[in-house]
Amino acid sequence: MELLYAASVGILVSCGVFLILRSRTFPVVLGLTMLSYAVNLFLFSSGRLSLNSAVVLGHSSEYADPLPQAFVLTAIVIGFAMTAFVVILAIRGRADLGNDHVNGQVPENKVKR
Numbered sequence: 001m002e003l004l005y006a007a008s009v010g011i012l013v014s015c016g017v018f019l020i021l022r023s024r025t026f027p028v029v030l031g032l033t034m035l036s037y038a039v040n041l042f043l044f045s046s047g048r049l050s051l052n053s054a055v056v057l058g059h060s061s062e063y064a065d066p067l068p069q070a071f072v073l074t075a076i077v078i079g080f081a082m083t084a085f086v087v088i089l090a091i092r093g094r095a096d097l098g099n100d101h102v103n104g105q106v107p108e109n110k111v112k113r
Helices: 002-020 025-045 064-097
Strands: none
Touching: 002 025, 025 064
16 A cells, blocks of 8 residues: 555656646646645655544544644645646736747747758
8 A cells, every 4th residue: 555655656746847847837837736746645644544543532542643634734725826826827928928838938840841
């Protein structure tokens, strides 16, 4: 179970970094979103994966740590605000520059006919 969880975090991070390095704004936004999902999964795993554990003290002999859950909720809110800001920034860049490339310049084609 832990290997699958770690592999999914690694895949999300690698896909997020790959998309952030693209030259258009929409893949950059998707890459940032994937990285925030990977961070959320990583924070959630810091509380250890446990089955049949109570969330609140007193209902079971073992309990789940509520602090990573609070961190994940906070990270979700921050990630949503960051995504909304980056989307508005991309829309504004498209409106001002006329294209959606990250640096504002359309690359020339290498093959000229």
